[in-house]
Amino acid sequence: MDIDLITNILYAMVRTGTPLLIVALGELICEKSGVLNLGQEGMMLMGAVIGFIATLTTGSLVLGFALAMLSGVLMSLIFGLITQELFANQVATGLALTIFGTGLSAFIGAGFVGKPVQGLDPIFIPVLTDLPLIGRMLFGQDLLVYLSFVIFGGVYWFINHSRAGLMLKAVGENPDSAHAIGLPVFRIRYLAIIFGGAMAGLAGGYLSLAYTPLWVENMSSGRGWIALALVVFASWKAERVLLGAWLFGLMSILHLVFQGLGVAISPNLLAILPYLATIVVLVMLSRDKLNNRLVAPVSLGRPFYAKS
Amino acid sequence: MITDSSPLRLSLRGITKRYPGCVANNKIDLDIHAGDIHALLGENGAGKSTLMKVIYGLVKPDEGDVLWEGEPVAIKDPAFARQMGIGMVFQHFSLFDTLTVTENIALALGKEAGDLPSLAKKIKAVSEKYGMTIQPDRLVHSLSVGERQRVEIVRCLVQDIKLLILDEPTSVLTPQEVDTLFETLRQLASEGCSILFISHKLQEVKALCHRATVLRAGEVSGHCLTENEDAASLARMMVGADTPITATFAKQFGTEPVLQVKQLSIPSESHFGMSLKDINLTVNAGEIVGIAGVAGNGQEELLASLSGETLSPPGTLFFKGQDVAQRRPNHRRALGLGFVPEERLGRGAIPDMSLTENSLLTGFLMNLLRKGFVHWNRTRNFTDRINNEFQVKTAGREATANSLSGGNLQKFIIGREILQQPDILVAAHPTWGVDIGAATAIHKALIALRNQGAAILVVSEDIDELFLIADRIGAICDGRISPLTPTEHASIEIVGRQMAGDFQAAS
Structure with a gap:
């Protein structure tokens, strides 16, 4: 393999992993607060379709991404209302949200299938872009990829070094104690849910406005679900989420590369690779049973009732 | 001042x-x-x-x-x-x-x-x-x-x-x-x-x-x-004026060993657990053995290995001379074990089920089953007996377990176990959260069961309670059990030191 091919693979790896990274970071924050939202796939699809329509009709990418995030937030507020105010089961509500989002996005987007839109262009950072191997990967991407770096850095710092992150972890571990020492459990959980929605919407927008600038029904093709698995197997650690998302990206690209190189394996089998490899690697990372009990948010999926 | x-x-x-x-x-x-x-x-x-x-x-x-x-x-x-x-x-x-x-x-x-x-x-x-x-x-x-x-x-x-x-x-x-x-x-x-x-x-x-x-x-x-x-x-x-608040019970000693634990060690499986280390313990017929200790020193693990929730290595646990270390809880119950777990809701009773259903849970050996079907009439009668004899305050036998106050549920669970006339009763915190009147009633029931010849092990954090009802007393600390002393010769100070891990304190 020559160096150009590797450079290109690394570039495509990050690009392909970006939507997964964004949605998984959103879910990571959400789960840290003890809320399990299985609606990622539905929120992503709503973000994708709304963002696409907004950009197609107005020509503004900024408006497209803004509305993509907003639609993710609105979807997550439905989830928040049902699970936090009405104490419905989080798993069932999340599943319903995905089914709802899948159907509604297909309905709204029916008239827009196959229409082209001018997608996001890469921004080349002078000099750095020309670095061998990693130049294109880290410095020749579009704005959203750079933004995903920023979001990753922010989430990592937030969880590990900020006071608010400490509060988030406390609420996820033991909401009753958190309430007893005076932390606003509901507000923290709502904010976490909203952040998760915004990130899912943004990731959806990335799919339909940058990654493949068009709208196809069900175009997130299971990334929301992979993101959920990613967060668990990453042991709720931001750096492992990044690793898993990029690994998924790498494997997605490799199967195209293998086909290009004429490897005699059925393309259908190769298409499984990203899902399989991501899960296998993260399972191996997280096989320490004792450690897992320490990292998982203890109250994950359990409703919290403030008794008064 | x-x-x-x-x-x-x-x-x-x-x-x-x-x-x-x-x-x-x-x-x-x-x-x-x-x-x-x-x-x-x-x-x-x-x-x-x-x-x-x-x-x-x-x-x-x-x-x-x-x-x-x-x-x-x-x-x-x-x-x-x-x-x-x-x-x-x-x-x-x-x-x-x-x-x-x-x-x-x-x-x-x-x-x-x-x-x-x-x-x-x-x-x-x-x-x-x-x-x-x-x-x-x-x-x-x-x-x-x-x-x-x-x-x-x-x-x-x-x-x-x-x-x-x-x-x-x-x-x-x-x-x-x-x-x-x-x-x-x-x-x-x-x-x-x-x-x-x-x-x-x-x-x-x-x-x-x-x-x-x-x-x-x-x-x-x-x-x-x-x-x-x-x-x-x-x-x-x-x-208030009309509740009996004090009682004393004569101590007695059994001779025939019924429950024996021999060199039992079980490593802990979790960060939050405690390993059991070389536990030796004998409870004789007709006596109550009390184990004091601060929560989290291995009580949970000891109770789980006695009830059969955790199996032990062969040759470490005997009921009436029979090796039961590898026997499951139901088998142990059939051999005469009664068990009152620490956690009332969840282990002792299923929160959303009625008292009738909960009495069937461990009382099924009381002739409540008929060719695999539940004999509901007998089950209801059994439940009523528990509620009457142990003065469980409830809306009725169809009330769910979680509708009872902690003390009343405890009376129900203790009653359910005692009415089965077990040869061995293992009870954790029998009067935790129970009011003084009811605690006295539970103590009397335990003593009556002892006088009928049962071997009783009580694990409790309440030292006063153990001194009141136990015939021999010891403590658990850091997964080990201290030597047992006849309660008449023990003092709160000695048991306190044993609770802190100073097992020499007994001699």
Whole structure:
């Protein structure tokens, strides 16, 4: 393999992993607060379709991404209302949200299938872009990829070094104690849910406005679900989420590369690779049973009732 | 000494809080002076917890006024209470296991916590000043229960505190740790901090507190100076005039070993658990063996291996000479085991199921099954027998287990096991959270079962209870069991040292 091919693979790896990274970071924050939202796939699809329509009709990418995030937030507020105010089961509500989002996005987007839109262009950072191997990967991407770096850095710092992150972890571990020492459990959980929605919407927008600038029904093709698995197997650690998302990206690209190189394996089998490899690697990372009990948010999926 | 001339710090006037179906607090008045150590006495369900939650802003009263240093205030939430200088040490600690001591304290302090390194220094300084050494960078799950309590207390002390509320703080401590705690509290009070000490242990209240307010069934049944009262008069105020409150039981010794544990070691499977180490224990027919200990020293693991939830290596556990180490719980029950688990809801009973269904759960050997089908009539009769003989207060046998108060559910579970006439009964905390009258009834039932020749093992954190009913007594500490001593020759001091791991104390 020559160096150009590797450079290109690394570039495509990050690009392909970006939507997964964004949605998984959103879910990571959400789960840290003890809320399990299985609606990622539905929120992503709503973000994708709304963002696409907004950009197609107005020509503004900024408006497209803004509305993509907003639609993710609105979807997550439905989830928040049902699970936090009405104490419905989080798993069932999340599943319903995905089914709802899948159907509604297909309905709204029916008239827009196959229409082209001018997608996001890469921004080349002078000099750095020309670095061998990693130049294109880290410095020749579009704005959203750079933004995903920023979001990753922010989430990592937030969880590990900020006071608010400490509060988030406390609420996820033991909401009753958190309430007893005076932390606003509901507000923290709502904010976490909203952040998760915004990130899912943004990731959806990335799919339909940058990654493949068009709208196809069900175009997130299971990334929301992979993101959920990613967060668990990453042991709720931001750096492992990044690793898993990029690994998924790498494997997605490799199967195209293998086909290009004429490897005699059925393309259908190769298409499984990203899902399989991501899960296998993260399972191996997280096989320490004792450690897992320490990292998982203890109250994950359990409703919290403030008794008064 | 505190006199009435000390300024009033907190006054409650006519506090009333109603819950559906009961009045938890009815027109409660309470005055706490500066530097006063004030006891709030009462049985479980008397309304102590509700009242203290009102003071700490966790519960809003339906009626009544709260006066803080003479000014009326509405304590809207715990954050507001803390700002005023009210701190609270919870019975079930409000700490986060996966965070360090410093992080836990920083969470409660809010923005005033400052950066973590300087907070850690402050924590160290405060903890040393009050004789409660803690290491700020330890993860909370690695701390003992006593150490966790210190973290809770230090968390209150690092801020400017004027009223410290402690909810049953001694239930998790060894007698020696209790002495240390009392020293700290006296030091605090001498510096002008008021202390509200919630308890149902009369001796402690007499030893520590200046004044007491006694609650009964949601109402104040008396205010008093503790020096003018004795334990019996305080108990009388707690339970009312017509409940028997004392009993003594003759000790007796069995000879025929029925339950034998031989060199049992089980390594713990989790970070939060305790390994059992080389446990040897024999319980004879016709005696009660009591095991004291601070929670988290291996009681849970020992109970699980006796009940059969955890299997043990062959040759370590015998019922009537038969090796049952590899037998499942149902098999052990068929061999004559009765079991009262620590956790009532979830282990002892299924919360959402009716009492009838719950009585079938362990009572199925009482001829309640017919060719694999449930004999519901017999099951209902069995349930009624439990409810009648053990005076379980319930809406009826179809009431769900979680609709019963803790004490009533305990009576139901104990009754269910005792009526099966087991040869071996293993009971964890048999009277935890049960009122004095019911506790006496449960003790009598255990003694009656013993007199019929059953071998009984009682694991409890309540030393007084063990001295009352056990014929031989020992302690569990760090996964090991001390040698057993006949209760007549044991003293609270010796058992206390055994609870702290000093097993030489017996000889």
